Every structure is written in structure tokens, then in C-alpha cells.
Amino acid sequence: MANFPAGRESSTALISAFVTIHTFSWTSCLIIVVTVVLSPNIRRQSTWINLNISWIIACFIYAFLLTTEQLYKTNPQPGVCLFQAAAVDAVSSLVAGAMLALALQLWYNLRSNSVRPMLAARQRDLLLIAMPYVVPLIEFFATLGYAVQHPQQVTLTESGMFCGLTTPIPGKISSLYSAILMIPTVSAQALLWVYSYQNWYKVSGNSGNALATMIRLGLFTLFGIVGVLVSIFNLMNQVNPSVVNILESLPPLSFVFIFGLQIFCIHGCFGANQPSPSPPLAHGVESK
Template sequence: MDTSRMNSSLIRAFDALQIIGATAFGFITISAFIVQRQTQSRHTTWFSFCFSWIVFCISYALLIITDQQSHPSHNLCIGQSALVYAAIPLTGSTTLGVCTHLLLNILAALSVAPVKKMFSTILILLSIMPWILWIIVFVLAVVFGIQHPSSAQLSPNGIAQLSAIWAACTGVLLIVEEGAVLYFLYRNREILAGSGKATTMAVRVGIFTITASIVVGVGLLFSLAPHVGGQFEVLLSVVPISTAIIFGTQKDLLRVWIFWKPRGTQETPEVTPGASVTFSTILSGISAPSAAHTTESQPQEQA
């Protein structure tokens, strides 16, 4: 098979997967906004996570969106290169933010200390810092591209080269943090079992951990072999779609699009009186600390 034809097929597959990923996260975000108006069940860290993956996919598919895949202008090439290098730290940071929020939610729910104020401050930082990092990396990449014009060019496969080391480091941090989440879920399974959704959360986190492991493996491959074939880049482009499936198949989000099916009378309640964490989504709102106090106070009343 002709190499140029194979590269062209890989480019089309890569761009198609990125567009599908952006579209999927677009539907997820719209669904979440609709649900948010009714239940207020998701924090800004979750929406920041979704928006970051949309930016990630658009950054990689920018050339085909602007119809300049074969012969892009130099300025557009610099712009896309900057977006690509900034997109990986962005999605890595927002994903870490989601996992950190989940971990803090569990720790706050299991704690009797009044940590709500500190919890809120950390969540604000988790929502803002990834985008500040994105702007910084983007500006630095643009400045570097302007000062070194020859550095902005298509990769041998027609796809911008990845920041593999950053992806690998982020993946390692994700695995460590998600391992801590699974540890606390397992260690406190008797307390958290009352919600009935702890198992669902554990499954989602476990699947996402596997996805993060794939990111680490692919990132290391790019680090050790920068000129590896485009098949690995196409493999990496599957990550946004798999992430969209993991985070977008929550029941309340899917129910938005099943508008012809009548809904039950009990639609809103997400936290039962004895629950300590909201398990309706992979990332719940800032209701865990108050729920924790309710959970901790019950034994005293019974005594």
C-alpha cells in the first residue's frame, strides 16, 4: 500500500475521530446544562472538564475545519501548534480537577471537620487554574512559533506532534489519584453502600483508570520514539470518544434526549437522608460536607 495514501487515510481517520469527540462532548454539555437547571447536581469543575475536551478536539481538527489540511497558512499552522501544545495540559489539568473533586468529596463526606469553606476555595481553583495554564502555554507557544518560524510545520503523518511527556506525567498522576479514590470507596464501602450508587461510581472510575493507563502507554511511546507511525496518534484520538462515553452515559444526561418517555414522579432527589456522598454522577456538587455531618450525627441521636 502506498505510504502517502496510508498517511492520508490516517489523517482522515484522526480528524473524523476528533470531530466525533467534540460533537459528543457538545451534546454532553448541553444535556448537563439542561439537567443543571433542574437539579444543580454538577459543579463548575465538571463543566470545565467537558469544555476542555471540546477545545482539545477542535485544536487537533482545526486544519480540516478551516479547509487548509494540505497547504495551511503559516499563521494558522502556528496557531494550531500552539492550541495543540496547550490542549494537552488543559485536558490533563481539568481531568485531574475532576478526580481531585471526587476525592475531596469522599474525604469531606467521611470527615466530621467543618471543611466546607476550604472545600469551596479548592474547587474554585480547580475550575480556574487549568484555563490559566492553557492561556500561558498557548501564548508561550505562539511567541516561540513567531520567533522560530521553521518550527511550525506538519508532522510526517500530517498531524501535529504531541506533548508526550506531559501526557505521560498527567496519566501517572491520574492513576495514583484514582487509585486513592477506589481505596477510600472500598475501605468505607459499608458507610457508602447506603447510596446504592457507589458501585456505579467505582466502575466508572475503574474504566477511566484503564483509559488513563492507555494514555500513559501511548505517551511513553511518543517520548521514546518521536517518529513512530500515525497509528498511535489515531489510537490517542480515541481517548476523547471513550472519555465522552464514560462520562456521558449517566442516566440523567441520557434521559434528556429520551423526551418521548414519561418521567417518574421522583426526579430530583439525589441525596437520601442517610447518604454521605452524591453518587448520581462521576462528579457531584458541593453537598458532601453537610451530608457528612448528617451521617456522623445519626449515631449520637440513636445513642
């Protein structure tokens, strides 16, 4: 394990900010998912819920040292550090896959007609939900097996924010996979934004709801671009600076505020009247 003061590249303030952002993000996403599932007034795409779940898993893993009371310790418990080291790279692949699945489902819903076979649509949606977990699970168990056989390579990272492996190979594989997935994700998001802009008047008569949808979709596309850039940066660098780690923690936080804490979620929590229907372009809202 790395010694705490010596070699720690991050200040205590940066470490605290990192774990605080991730803890807030995973707890907020959990509240949002429970609200959406339990409220009859809210309709969300299954892949949108799945993306929230992926953020919950990812942020929980990144804040694992805080959750297990190992943060700031000179030598975190070996079992805790080993589990986090095995999972920390896999969760990036999970989030990238979940984002691509959401973009694809929205695109399919917009491009398909109302006479599509319901069974085929459900099978497609189930596939979009399940597929993002396949590669991350393989990554996790492969890295876990390697870490168990080489415990001396499990260490606190230079940033001091989480545990990882001294070998960069698992992280490089995860970054490459994430970049490959995020490129078509950003492309699909951009096409959805263009479609929304072209159908502004047809869909909603230039309502404020449509404007909010376009803003959310545009920002979500921007975060996808950030994800691509971060993945490329991780591929080119063996050690991530603390600033990059903080940057990687912003998308889930922004996701909470942009897509989660919307007015219809508040309506669902407090039992208010259901808001006016969103256009089919509303990000994650089911279209019928």
C-alpha cells in the same frame, strides 16, 4: 510545509478516522455540557464540567484542519497551521491538568466532613478549575511566539493529521508535564476505586448504580494509565506514528460514552423524572 503525497506516513483512511473521532468527541462533549448546565435534574462537579470543556478545546484543536477546510491540502494556510502548531501540544497539558483537578475534587469531597467551611470549599474548587489553564496558556503563547519568529519550522506533521513544529522541544515539555500530572491522577483514581469497593454495601446496598459507578471509575483509571504510557512514548520518540495518534484520540471518545451519555443525561434532555440519587462515589456527581 510538507508535501502531501510524498512523506505522508498516514493513509487517507487513518487521517479521516482521526479527525472524525475528534470532531464527534468535541461536538458530543459540547452537547453534554449544555445539557448538564441547562437541566435542573443533573448535578455535576464543577471540575467534571471543566474536564469536558478541556476535551472540547483539545478535540477542536486536533480537528482544526477539518474545521477550517484545510485537511488533505498540499499546503494548509500558514495562519491556520501556525495556530494549530502552537496549540496542539498545550492541549495535552490542559486535559492532564483537568483530569487531576477532577480526581482531587472527588477525593476532597469524600474525605471531608459536612461541617467544612463553605467559603473554603468554593475557593478550593475555583482554584481547581483555574489552575489547569495556567501552564497550557504559557505553553501556547511561548510556542506561538517561537512559531511566529521561525515560520519555516511550522509544517504538517509526518502523519498528515495536524500541523506542528519541526523542533521537538515544545512537545517534549508538554509530554513531560502531562506524565508528571497523570501519575498522581491515576493514583487518586485508584484510591477512589478502592474506597468505592470497600464501601460498596455502606453506600448503596450493592445496587446496580454502585456497580456502574465502579465500572466507570475503573475504566477512567485505565484511560489514565494509557495517558501516562502515551506521554512516556512521546517523550522517547520524536515522531508519533499514526497508530499512536489514533490511540490518543480514543480517551475523549470513550469519555463521551462512559461518563456523558448516561441515563440521567437522557432524562435531562427529554424532561423525564429525575433518576434515583447516585452514591457519593458517582464520578463527577456532587455529594451533599
